[in-house]
Amino acid sequence: KQEVTQIPAALSVPEGENLVLNCSFTDSAIYNLQWFRQDPGKGLTSLLLIQSSQREQTSGRLNASLDKSSGRSTLYIAASQPGDSATYLCADDHNNNDMRFGAGTRLTVKP
Amino acid sequence: EPEVTQTPSHQVTQMGQEVILRCVPISNHLYFYWYRQILGQKVEFLVSFYNNEISEKSEIFDDQFSVERPDGSNFTLKIRSTKLEDSAMYFCASSVTGSLATNEKLFFGSGTQLSVL
Numbered sequence: 001k002q003e004v005t006q007i008p009a010a011l012s013v014p015e016g017e018n019l020v021l022n023c024s025f026t027d028s029a030i031y032n033l034q035w036f037r038q039d040p041g042k043g044l045t046s047l048l049l050i051q052s053s054q055r056e057q058t059s060g061r062l063n064a065s066l067d068k069s070s071g072r073s074t075l076y077i078a079a080s081q082p083g084d085s086a087t088y089l090c091a092d093d094h095n096n097n098d099m100r101f102g103a104g105t106r107l108t109v110k111p
Numbered sequence: 112e113p114e115v116t117q118t119p120s121h122q123v124t125q126m127g128q129e130v131i132l133r134c135v136p137i138s139n140h141l142y143f144y145w146y147r148q149i150l151g152q153k154v155e156f157l158v159s160f161y162n163n164e165i166s167e168k169s170e171i172f173d174d175q176f177s178v179e180r181p182d183g184s185n186f187t188l189k190i191r192s193t194k195l196e197d198s199a200m201y202f203c204a205s206s207v208t209g210s211l212a213t214n215e216k217l218f219f220g221s222g223t224q225l226s227v228l
Contacts, residue, residue, distance in 0.1 A: 004153075034216065043115070043202055044154070046216035089154065098167050099146075099217070101154040 002027040004092055006102035013080055014110050021075040021105045023090035028068055030092040035064050035075050038087045038104065047088075048075070080109045113137040115220035117203050123226045124193055132188045132223045134203030142166070143186045144204040144217065145178065154202070160186065193227045200224050 004025045013019050025033070032051045036044040048057045048064040050073065056065040063076040073090055087106045091099040116135045124130050136143050145157040159166040160178050177189045186205075190197055200222045206215050 036219075041221070043117075043219040043221040044204075044217075046218070049216050091154070098156045098159065098169070100156070103153050 002094070002100065004090060004100050004102040006088075006090060006105050008105060009103065010106040010108075012108040012110065015080060015082060017080050017109075018076070018078050019080055019107070021077070021088050021090075021107070023073040023075070023102055025071050025073070025090075025092045025100075027092060027094050027100075028071060030068070030094050032093045033064075033066055033073050034091050034093065034099070035062075035073075036089040036091065036101075038089055044089065077107075080107075082109050082111050085109050113218075115203055115205055115218050117201075117220035117223050119223060120221065121224045121226070123228065126195060126227055127192050130190050130193055130225065132190075132201050132203075132225070134186045134188070134220055135184050136186055136203065136205030137218055138184070140205035140207050140218070142206045142208065143178075143180070144206075145188045146202045146204060146219075147171070147199040148202065148222075149196075149199040157188075190225075193225075195227050198225055198227045 007022050032049055034049045035047045037047055038044050050057045050064055050066040061078040066073045085108050087104040089101050089104045091101040093099050118133045143160045146154050148154045156169050158168040158172045175191045179187050202222045203220045204217045206217050
């Protein structure tokens with residue numbers, strides 16, 4: 001069964017630290033991979049989308065990479081802030097926006 | 112910034128009752144979606160909708176579910192006879208074209224928490 005896995009499930013870091021969230025997927029024939037942020041009681045906010053032909057995307061302090069051959073993506077957050085505390089989800093798009101989500105990494109950034 | 116809006120934010124219903132969850136996608140978007148997230152589980156795809164018909168649907172989206180775009184702004188998910196296991200957060204999403212060829216993000220609403228008693 002094709003699936004998306006995220007590790008760690010939870011991460012707590014002090015403010016200012018750089019961190020990496022990991023996502024692995026079993027279906028190499030994906031069209032793109034997206035990273036989302038989910039705040040409690042809120043919807044999902046798309047942070048970065050990487051097309052299958054791309055290697056990475058950057059937005060501000062966020063950088064996402066994609067390695068299709070190994071089935072891995074990482075989300076790098078630089079100089080973390082307490083406002084970055086949220087659950088981060090990755091999802092692969094294998095069939096025209098029929099997306100498969102990972103279970104998420106719950107990030108806490110301590111002041 | 113334009114956003115996807117969902118109503119109600121919380122819905123409580125009795126098992127066997129029909130519920131309609133409502134969504135207003137972003138106005139210039141053409142593709143619409145429903146996803147759900149059972150408490151403690153992953154977000155799951157239900158259905159995508161384009162040009163007034165279902166584009167894709169998952170195995171979760173059985174005959175108890177239906178979607179409709181009743182007018183130019185609303186997109187609804189109907190559950191005909193709710194079951195306990197339908198309790199979940201239901202997210203509506205939309206995108207401009209749904210095209211695989213474009214660098215296109217999905218925009219999600221804040222969700223409707225459905226509780227079936």
